[in-house]
Amino acid sequence: MLLDFFFDEAHINALGGFFLESTVIIVAFALLLGLVNVLMVHVRRIIRREGGWIYSIALVSIALIVIIAGIPGPESAGVGWIFDHIQFPLQAATFSLLAFFVATAAYRGLRVRSLEALAFVLTAVVVLIGQVPVGRYLGEFVPALKDWILNVPSTAGVRGIIIGVALGTIATGVRVLMGFDRPYTSERDSTQ
Amino acid sequence: MCDTPHPPGITECTQCGARLLPPGVSPSEVPLEPLRSAEESAPSREDEGAVVEGSDLGEGEIGEDVGVAESVGDGTVPPWLRKLEATPVDRLAEEDVGAEKLERGELPDWLELPPGFDEMLSEAALTTDEEGVAPAEIPPWLEALRPEPEEGMEEPVQAARPTEVAGLLKGIRGTLGIEPILAIPRRSVPVEPVAPSTAARERAELFGAVVREPARPGVTIARRRRVETLAASSARWMMYLIIAAAAVVPILLGSTWSEANMTVTGGTTAMYEAIEGLPQGAVVLVSHDYDPGVAGEMIPQARVVLNHLLERGAQVISVSLTPEGARLSRRVLDEVAVSHGYAEGEGYQNMGYVVGVEAGPRAVVEALSTAGWSDLVGGAEDISLMVEFAGAPEYLRLWLEQVQGPYGIPMVAGVSATADPFARPYYRNEASRQLLGLMTGLVGAAEYERLSGEAGPALASMDSQSLVHIAIVLLILVGNVAYFGGRLRGRKGG
Amino acid sequence: MSEVFAVWIAAILTLMVYSYLLADNPLYRLAQHLFVGSSVGYAVVVVVHNVLRPWLFAPLLEDATANWPYFLPLLLGLLLLTKARGSSAWLGNSSVAFLFGVGAALAIGGALLGSFLPQIQASWVSVLPGSAGGAQAAANNILLALGTIGTLSYFYFTMGVRKGSGSGFVRVSSTVGRWVLLITFGAIFGNRVMAYVSLLIERIYFLLGDWLGLVG
Numbered sequence: 001m002l003l004d005f006f007f008d009e010a011h012i013n014a015l016g017g018f019f020l021e022s023t024v025i026i027v028a029f030a031l032l033l034g035l036v037n038v039l040m041v042h043v044r045r046i047i048r049r050e051g052g053w054i055y056s057i058a059l060v061s062i063a064l065i066v067i068i069a070g071i072p073g074p075e076s077a078g079v080g081w082i083f084d085h086i087q088f089p090l091q092a093a094t095f096s097l098l099a100f101f102v103a104t105a106a107y108r109g110l111r112v113r114s115l116e117a118l119a120f121v122l123t124a125v126v127v128l129i130g131q132v133p134v135g136r137y138l139g140e141f142v143p144a145l146k147d148w149i150l151n152v153p154s155t156a157g158v159r160g161i162i163i164g165v166a167l168g169t170i171a172t173g174v175r176v177l178m179g180f181d182r183p184y185t186s187e188r189d190s191t192q
Numbered sequence: 193m194c195d196t197p198h199p200p201g202i203t204e205c206t207q208c209g210a211r212l213l214p215p216g217v218s219p220s221e222v223p224l225e226p227l228r229s230a231e232e233s234a235p236s237r238e239d240e241g242a243v244v245e246g247s248d249l250g251e252g253e254i255g256e257d258v259g260v261a262e263s264v265g266d267g268t269v270p271p272w273l274r275k276l277e278a279t280p281v282d283r284l285a286e287e288d289v290g291a292e293k294l295e296r297g298e299l300p301d302w303l304e305l306p307p308g309f310d311e312m313l314s315e316a317a318l319t320t321d322e323e324g325v326a327p328a329e330i331p332p333w334l335e336a337l338r339p340e341p342e343e344g345m346e347e348p349v350q351a352a353r354p355t356e357v358a359g360l361l362k363g364i365r366g367t368l369g370i371e372p373i374l375a376i377p378r379r380s381v382p383v384e385p386v387a388p389s390t391a392a393r394e395r396a397e398l399f400g401a402v403v404r405e406p407a408r409p410g411v412t413i414a415r416r417r418r419v420e421t422l423a424a425s426s427a428r429w430m431m432y433l434i435i436a437a438a439a440v441v442p443i444l445l446g447s448t449w450s451e452a453n454m455t456v457t458g459g460t461t462a463m464y465e466a467i468e469g470l471p472q473g474a475v476v477l478v479s480h481d482y483d484p485g486v487a488g489e490m491i492p493q494a495r496v497v498l499n500h501l502l503e504r505g506a507q508v509i510s511v512s513l514t515p516e517g518a519r520l521s522r523r524v525l526d527e528v529a530v531s532h533g534y535a536e537g538e539g540y541q542n543m544g545y546v547v548g549v550e551a552g553p554r555a556v557v558e559a560l561s562t563a564g565w566s567d568l569v570g571g572a573e574d575i576s577l578m579v580e581f582a583g584a585p586e587y588l589r590l591w592l593e594q595v596q597g598p599y600g601i602p603m604v605a606g607v608s609a610t611a612d613p614f615a616r617p618y619y620r621n622e623a624s625r626q627l628l629g630l631m632t633g634l635v636g637a638a639e640y641e642r643l644s645g646e647a648g649p650a651l652a653s654m655d656s657q658s659l660v661h662i663a664i665v666l667l668i669l670v671g672n673v674a675y676f677g678g679r680l681r682g683r684k685g686g
Numbered sequence: 687m688s689e690v691f692a693v694w695i696a697a698i699l700t701l702m703v704y705s706y707l708l709a710d711n712p713l714y715r716l717a718q719h720l721f722v723g724s725s726v727g728y729a730v731v732v733v734v735h736n737v738l739r740p741w742l743f744a745p746l747l748e749d750a751t752a753n754w755p756y757f758l759p760l761l762l763g764l765l766l767l768t769k770a771r772g773s774s775a776w777l778g779n780s781s782v783a784f785l786f787g788v789g790a791a792l793a794i795g796g797a798l799l800g801s802f803l804p805q806i807q808a809s810w811v812s813v814l815p816g817s818a819g820g821a822q823a824a825a826n827n828i829l830l831a832l833g834t835i836g837t838l839s840y841f842y843f844t845m846g847v848r849k850g851s852g853s854g855f856v857r858v859s860s861t862v863g864r865w866v867l868l869i870t871f872g873a874i875f876g877n878r879v880m881a882y883v884s885l886l887i888e889r890i891y892f893l894l895g896d897w898l899g900l901v902g
Contacts, residue, residue, distance in 0.1 A: 001791030017558045021741060022759035023551040023788045026781055028737040029763030031547070033770060035726050035733075040770070055715055059723035066727025074519065074731045081692065082724055083519055089696040090721035091484035091516075092889055093703035099886035100707060102879050103435045103664050104428055107671040116868055121672075123872025124879075125665050131609075131635055131880050132658040133450040143455060149873055150613070151620055152826050156833025157870030159617040159805050160863070163834070164841055166802035173794035176786055432707050439883070439890050443901055488888030489881060515732035545736040550792035593800025594792065609881035613874045620830075623807040626800075632877070634884035653887045660883045 002177075039063055062086070123149060200335030271312050431667060438663040442655035450638075450654030451647060459619060460639040463604045463629025466577065467497070472505040474576035477556075477601075479591060480521035481513040481548070482583030486608045487520055490581050492637040492650040493606040494521065497579060498528045500644055506576075508540040511556055513548035513587050548587065553594040572599040580605045585614035592618055592626055602628055609633035697897040700889060809834050836863030837870075 001019055003012050042056035062082075069078030112118045129135040130146025175181040194208040203212050306312070355365050388396070470476070478498070482490040501508055510525060512518040522542065529539035543559075546552040561571035578601050582588035588605055596603045605627055607615045612632040619627040631640060634657065637650035702717040742760060745753040766781040768774040809831050839856060840863030895901040 001788050002795060017562075018755060019788055020551050020555045020558055022762070023549075023785060024547050024555050024737065025742045025756075025759040026763050026766060026785055027547040027549055027551065028733050028741075029766045029781075030785070031733050032730065033767055035730050037770060038722070038726050052715070055719040058716060059719040059726075062720055062723035063727035063730075066724055067730050070727070070731030070735070073735050074728070075522075079728065079731060080519070083516075083728055084523075085692040085696045086699060086720065087516075087724040087728060088484045088487070088520075089700045089892070090703060090717055090724070092487060092885065092892075093700040094718070094721065095485035096488070096882065096885040096889045097703065097706060099660070099879075099882040100432050100435055102882055103667055104431050106664055106879070107431060107667040110668045110671065111675045112672055116864075119865065119868045120872040120875075121668065123869045124876040125668065127873050127876030128661045128665055128879060131876070132661050133453045133455065133654055134658040134662060136455050137453060143457075147457065148826075149869065150616060152829050153833055153866050153869040154613050154873040155616045155620050156830045157837050157863075157866045158613050159809065159830075159834045160837025160841070160866075161870075162614075162617055162801050163805050163838060166797040166805070169793050169797040170802065173790035173797070176790040177794075429707075435886075436890075439887055440894070443887075443890060443894060446901070486881070486885065488885040515729045515736075518732065518736065544740075545732050547737060550789055550796060554792065589801070590796075593796030597796065597800035597804065609877045609884065610874075612877050613870065617805060617808065621804055621808040623810060624804045626804055633881055634887070635880065649891065653884070653891070656887045656890070657880070657883055660886070661880070664879060664883075 200338050201332040271315060275306065434663050434667070435660060438659040439656045442659055443653075447655045448652070450658055451642075451651045454638060454642045454651065454654065456639040456642060457632075457636075459630035459632065460636050461629075461643065463497075463606070463631050464500070464640060464643045466602070466604050466628045467500050467504060467506075467579075470501075470504050470506055470576060474504075474506050475509065475574055476501055476506045476577045476579060477509050477511065477560075477575050478521075478579045478581070479511050479513065479553075479587075480517040480581050481587035482520070482581060482608070483514050483516040484520070486583040486610075489608050489634045489637070490583055490606070491520065491524055492634060492648065493631060493640070494524045494581055495528060496637055496640045496644060496646075496648060496650070497581075497606060497631075498524060499531075499646070500640075501579070502528060502532045502539065509543060509560075510540055511543040512545050513552055513590065514583070515545050517583075518542075518545040548590070550590060550594055553591050557595055557599060572601060575601050577601075578603040582607045582611055582615070584608070585611040588615055588618070596626060604629040604631075606631040606636060607633075609635075693896055697893060700893060832862065833866040835859055836861075836866050838863070840864050840867065 001016060003016070039060060042060050044050075045056045046053045046060065066079060066082055069076060069082070073079075106124075110117075110121045110124065112121055126142070126145055126149060129138065130143045130149075135142040135146065172181070194205065194210070196205060196207045198205065198212060204210070205212055356362050356367050361367050478501070480490075480494060498508065508525070510521055512521055525540050525542070529535075532539065543556065546556050557572045560575075572595075578591065578596065580588055580591050580603060582591075582605060585607075588607060588611060591603070595601060603626065605615060605619075607630065609632055612630070615627065615630055619630040621627070631637070634650055634653055637648075638654050641648045641651050699717055699720070702713045705711055706714040742756060742763075745756050746760070762781040762784055766778045769778040769782075836859045839859040891901065
């Protein structure tokens, strides 16, 4: 795969392509494994009448309904209906709750106790005001300052983080490929 | 008698001339004897030669200190010792030299017990009862090893210890009793009553009074806690109400102030121009990598950009790294395609869902070059532009690292506001242009709508967005004012 | 009619989730379990139909002898399913090893070519006013470079080196990095608030518009 990444040769490309497809397929199996595992956990909870087992009945029932309705395909009417009118509103509402919590957190948590806290709070306030049209109404400098903050110091910080994370990814990948790290063996197999 | 300390071995006090006894011997045990001359002591020493030699361990001080154990008098020689006296030393030596070889198990003559041995034992016991066992002569070199008695340490009172009257240890003093000392119960010593002090008495009375009081449920405390909780909850609900009102009121009023005053940032403008510059019929790969959680921001973005793409006559290939993204994008694509005169399902190609790992985007591009997937493109080089809608930073990073970097395909992105800080370094890369344009959140969609000249739901939401942002900033201010006010009050009071 | 019914279902579910603002309650719990259940079911359907069917089953069913290499991912995938039970989990190790191998290789290549090198290159931009396009741009580039170095030194040197030790340059650049990171996190927080507010507005539009019909 590494060769395929860096070199462009027909045989390597073909083999690399096959490996890619195989990976996609195996990851799909892994996803299936995880999803089925969730269902098994809740089925066990129902059988053993553990805490909250009534909710588990709802979970398992709707999952089975969707799976059965999805036998013809994900574009079938039943699956589409459940997605549009049950899953979508539930997920959207769950994440929109965060707006309320972030407001209370801002009230309670963003106290200027030190210079560092002042820098943090000021930046957050400038970005909040500068992102919306009202900011420009308050003064031309507000959106300009917001742009500067996002383009210069924030970018510098995130760039440092990206470089660091990339270095870490390369190091971990090399360790896995060289065999120093073996996260794919079970505990009793690993030679420690 | 004069209490002058002497080294062991000295029998006569140098100060007062009193007779010195070895330690451990009581004066009552020692019969009074006149002092003997050196000549008289020599034969008696000869008689007891065997004894002395037996006790001598080869240090050879026989000739020096004469009579250490002068208590060994003439009249107190035990019977078993008399027998040994009868045998002179020479004869013993002769017997030793001329000794015959013994049979196995046969004891030599000298080791044999005499016939009257038992009688002798009983006699010895009797004599011990009356007169006490005569202590053996301790040679002077052994006496020298005796430790000095420590000051203050009393010598064991031997007279108090009982004598064993029966058994093997008959007649011996100072033996340990059969019963362990611990089994003997201690006699209880009556404790004198202590008169308590006044303070202690008062405290004891107070304690008694408190204990005697009947138990009371903590009603007062619980009530206070409930009030506190209620106050905290009310403050929380007030904040929720403020946020909800700030969001709802502009929508209900249908205000369009923001629409008129919308400013456009550089990133959105760059994205607009990148799409605007596409030739007619260009192949564009569009990836919808979001889920219903961020659909509120991403669907307005997707709608306005797809609209622009179809206006430019681009050929759209749609793909998704999330399962839900495939379905959501399908809805938007159909909506937009229909509005451009296409039938449902036409006007674009949908590759569906690919797994959201590194292999996914790469597999998509590789698949494009294989026949059967798409007749629009022969490979990655045929793609004019890639438009990525990223709900989370990792999807953007996947496409950038696996497709944009290796294949060099021009790329623009619309991201959720949470992903914007992580996307900026790629956009602000003047050296190697990784992202040609960047659109952020619902505000970015509103800006794009302003650029396109078509007002849509994003622009209409800007008033609510502005008002809620102001509300949150005011909450931060109020929180800080309350905090500093509390601190000032604390300082003044304390 | 069914459309109205569907809208009412969606609205009731939305309000069930919002009931959490008052307190944790059974309605909210039920809503969450329904959400998880439908997500799991939908994901299963999509994975089977959009990935396994076209990428694996279709080639095998079409022409098993010509497409025999596809038996390998099928075998590895089935072995991976044995990870469900602890006793047979060791069978799936080879599948996981294959995934790690490909993943590590792609991650290395991607991180190197897609993130590391381009970002380092980006920091090497010109600081001369002429080529940078103005004095302000040049100043910004200098600040960008200094900020990036400061952030890296803050992470790197605070990991191994205790405060106080290290040369003056390291200490200064770590301090610069710390302040840059504070501003970064402030910006991230501000953007996050913006995102959540946008999501709230979308739901309010649904409730007021699609459900109650107060907004056109």
